[in-house]
Amino acid sequence: MRYKFAEIFEQIAKKDKKTVFMTGDLGFHAFERLRDKLGERFINAGVAEHNMVTAAAGMAYAGLKPWIYSIAPFVTIKVLEEIRNDICLPNYNVKIIGLGGGYDYGIAGPTHHAINDVGIMMTLPNMRIYTPGFAEHIAPIITKLNKESGPTYLRLTKAEPLNIKIPQYTSLQRIIRGDKVVVVVLGSIINKVLPAIQGLSRKNSVDLWLVSELPFNLTKELKTSLQKTSNIVVVEEHVKTGGLGDYFQHLLVESKIYPKKYRHLHSRGYISHRYGSRDFYLKENKLDRESLKKELST
């Protein structure tokens, strides 16, 4: 998604001269062109993320629109206090772009993973979270981000080509229509859930929904489906606490929807403490295609 991000952001920044792009020394083989095009509005802030976050807040106060970028844990967990105090509490217009939500960085290991980032960001005032599932949604999302004012966290991941016609972007959307079970997915893991569903022998059973923004409200269509099926599965590449699962349960209770069956498929962290690819971690956490297929068959 970062290539797509660089391409679209360049177009936005070309028109909107108030935008500033700051990176924590990352972007090799991805942001060279953006750097050349943006000139002084492209700032490599160095391996100094605490300063990058707070300096961005200062720039926002001055009237600019700073976007700050790094590997997801380095612009979330590492700099939590700067985000809370300097961006969120005063509601300053800073966009935080984290690359590698979930286990995206694979064998780079837990230091580079972000499996509790959404939960942390969800606790912050004024924060909006974007968790795109498809590279095709990057353009509408960052166009929207640039129009909005206020703190934002965009969780980017490596997208995979999928055998589906990608629908036009909305924050909460139905991807596949079905009538037996509602599956609600947070962003990145869609690229495992979708092939799992496509591999099911029984067709049209899964009503698949993708969440790309938090917080959100249940739509009428989703409520109807939740009530009708009374069978819900929430899937996320994130720990149990603080992410989509937690939030969705609150939405259900608030809407007085009490399903007969509710399952939350989430990351459990590091099972074997061994290193491997994203698929290795997903398999350990039963979030890989085969495990999901098995779970959704029942």
Place this chain on the structure above:
Amino acid sequence: MLSRKKKNLSKELRLKIVKLASKVPSAHPHIGSCMSCIDMLIQTLIYEMKPSDKFILSKGHASLALYVVFNFLGKISDIELEKTYFEDGTQFGIHTPGTLPKDIPLATGSLGHGLSFAAGLAKGFKLLGQNNRKAYCLMSDGECNEGAVWEGALFASHHKLDNLFVLIDRNKLQAFGRTKDVLGDAANPAKWRAFGFNVISCNGHNLKEIENSFSQLRALNKGKPNLLIGNTVRGKGIKAIENKVVSNYTTVVGEFYKQAIEDIKNMD
């Protein structure tokens, strides 16, 4: 208003700090730190800054000193300050608040944030072509323990932020000891010169010296951020707590209060 003698202003605002702190049944106002930086605040905010400049008090625990300066400047009314300070629902935090964003761009209290914010402001002014605007930031020497301060220093220097004026209130004390006994003197001028700053040190309680230091900084090489190190005394003006760690843990009541008023009135 500005024709008043500066020396009287130092006493007048110290007295106001002590009187406001005397309303508080605890040591929350950090009276020692307020007395330490009040003279630098007076010179910077009242005499140096232009209306379009911005100031960040990074050592947010000295907010009461900032309030009395804003009160003098007419930005905060007597009634507001005297009636509501330390009352429930007040907009005047014990740490510099987010309730007055025009004059206080950043709520501080957790140390080590102000320099980066001010550097971002200074960089922002330059990117926007607002070349006459300046960003000011006052930190404490203890605060320079924070790693983020040095990230901010690298950024300010690398981006040649000559529109950034940093002040360090170097009273050589921090929360639980002397700076030299905790992590060493992080406000040492040589350290900051090595980080690419124009540095001038002076007596941080002498308004004339502070004024001259600002003039000297402006005359130094362009293309560098500026640092004014004020050598100060925590609790300055209140003899019982001067240069003592306890100065930030003192409740202003009874005999202490009466003596503090006397001491300040008799300051040289």
